Amino acid sequence: MTAKISSARLRDAHNRIAQLDALGATLAATLDAKGTRVIFSARISGGFTLNVFNTIVMDPHLQDPASFDFLVCTLAHECSHVQQGHLVDSVQQELIAYQVEAKIADTLQFAAGKQAFGKFLALDPTSARDLDTALAFILDLAGGSPATRTIYASLPKFQPRGAADNFAAALKQIAAVGIAGWQTLRPPP
Ligand SMILES: [Zn+2]
Numbered sequence: 001m002t003a004k005i006s007s008a009r010l011r012d013a014h015n016r017i018a019q020l021d022a023l024g025a026t027l028a029a030t031l032d033a034k035g036t037r038v039i040f041s042a043r044i045s046g047g048f049t050l051n052v053f054n055t056i057v058m059d060p061h062l063q064d065p066a067s068f069d070f071l072v073c074t075l076a077h078e079c080s081h082v083q084q085g086h087l088v089d090s091v092q093q094e095l096i097a098y099q100v101e102a103k104i105a106d107t108l109q110f111a112a113g114k115q116a117f118g119k120f121l122a123l124d125p126t127s128a129r130d131l132d133t134a135l136a137f138i139l140d141l142a143g144g145s146p147a148t149r150t151i152y153a154s155l156p157k158f159q160p161r162g163a164a165d166n167f168a169a170a171l172k173q174i175a176a177v178g179i180a181g182w183q184t185l186r187p188p189p
Helices: 008-020 022-034 065-084 091-108 111-122 128-142 146-153 167-180
Strands: 037-040 047-050 055-058
Touching (some): 008 022, 008 065, 008 091, 055 065, 111 128
Parallel strands (some): 037 055
Antiparallel strands (some): 047 055
């Protein structure tokens, strides 16, 4: 199977990740293995992954050629969500995705990305205290938006497994995000 990628710019970003290094190759291959759909939507700021629909949604502002490194980093973050494969999001899952994004920014030598995401690398995704720190970093990245704070503050700290990570729970989380406003989910650094 191959990833279902609608635009040339997104295919370029997927190819850039695939050819970057071993981590990138694994991330890009995950989308191909799962046949994940990648689309632009004006409802999204940054990026958002809906594993429940095997779909990544990206901010159309990132089509600007000047934003290509940020598009690549953001797509790598979303690839990590697909790779982790859970239906419901968590602070732990976000921390792992931001660590992937920081590593890709580092390999790209993308200064703004390194500055925004490098701080996640020191944190341990299995430590409750580090997940509290990660949440504070995520809220900081999200800026002062009350809607964004509501979304992230409502995420479970550790990744729910088994029955807690199911289709109905995913739809409930997506509905909560919809109410709070998709626009604020993942602002650029
Ligand atoms: Zn994320």
